[in-house]
Amino acid sequence: MASLGLLADDELDRQRLVLLAGEAGHTVMPAGRIQEAVEILREYRPKAMLVVDGPRQDAAAAVREILRVAPLMPVVVALRRRDANRAVALMRLGAAEVVSAPWSREALQSCLSKTLRCQGTAFSVVYAPPRSTLPYYVLAVLVFFGAAFGYLALQRQERLRHEVLERKAYWDMPYQHPSGLAYDDKSRSLWAADWFTQSLYEHPVSDLSIRRIVHFPAQMPVSVAFAMDSVWSVTAQGAIVRHMRDASLTPVETYADAAAHTAGIAYDGLYLWTCEPARRLIYKRLTDASLTVVATYRYPGGEPVALVFDGKSLWSLDAGSRELVRHNLERPDETTGRIPLPEYRDGGYKPRGLAWDGTRFWTLAEKLPKDSGPARIFEHADLSAMRMVH
């Protein structure tokens, strides 16, 4: 609500505009002549002046006089008849706004409120269009749906990974005392060692049936590894035996210097690796005449029962923590990753042997308690799907 001065020579116009402005919530101080209007300006200092343009009173002269007395006074001119040229001419003279006939409360209120908020025209050579909010809405919607789909995709990926990990792929074997496992990439088969029957069992990976049994009357094989042109095995007596890769795996040479409890053997193409769970040691050997130990490393885990080389890294099977352990090949006492094996989570089997077929691991397990059931071969998930713990 504001106080307004009103200049109108006609009594009827004055009454009408006082009524309209009063309905719009303004206090009006009317004047019939320009001198009275100037008195109102000086005495009451209204927020704006309302001037009626008529034949007996020139609004242009009134606007000039009001602005001479009060230069910053907003002046609204009310035209008795609509005339755009006259309106613009009055505005050029300084009228803040012009309202045309027929006068209405809404039109008058609009003009007065607009006038009381006058700011001035903004000039610029280059037009800067208002920034549209539509792209931000679109972006926000896209981000929302992107995040939602991403979350769902992650959930699905995690669920599939769990399904792969939880998938039980195992085969029960007709022997009960497994001690080692190896993969022969030439015949694409797994070889399992059973110390009680003193035999090696060949199982094609396609169906894990028994293709061949090789019996060793003079040996008790606990671990086996395949090299390019020979097969290496460790016996329970502590010897390492080199075999020919013929049908009967004929023993060629026996090396007696392995520890009595050597459990795992692996060949990386240059060195022969063995592990001893009792002392938790890993041995690095040359394949010379005496299998010379060139280095000994402390095992970074609980109970190493098997070793395997996957072409890049040395892996061990830790029967204590039921994990696959990846070793730094230069320093096998350092681990570069661990993979828990959920297949052994329930404690029903103890891992004994480990093999790598180029894409996935296979483990050979003994039923617990001992002699209570058949050995079991587990096929594990692809290495890429297994969760590595560093």
Next chain:
Amino acid sequence: MARSATFLPVLFRFPSESAREDGWGRFLELAASAAKLSTQTPLHPRERILLSFEVYGERFSDLRAQVEHCESDEDGFCRVELRFQDEVEKRRLARTLADLLARLP
């Protein structure tokens, strides 16, 4: 962007086929190619009007413009966005505005 102490008044006419009375308003913003106008006369998007106004002593008569957007403000006035159509007049307006802005303190 500079701002004058008062709004610049503008007279606008409609093409004869529209058969509408002339209107008037004030520029809220004025640039060489576009303007924002406040008026009590209702205008509609894509409507063509002819603007007459004077900037810094330079008179522009019947400058062709097209209404791009129109919305009602809090006072009940139409807030109109215009695009000028006359390339020659746009260049003259640009010179005038550049001259005006160069003289500002």
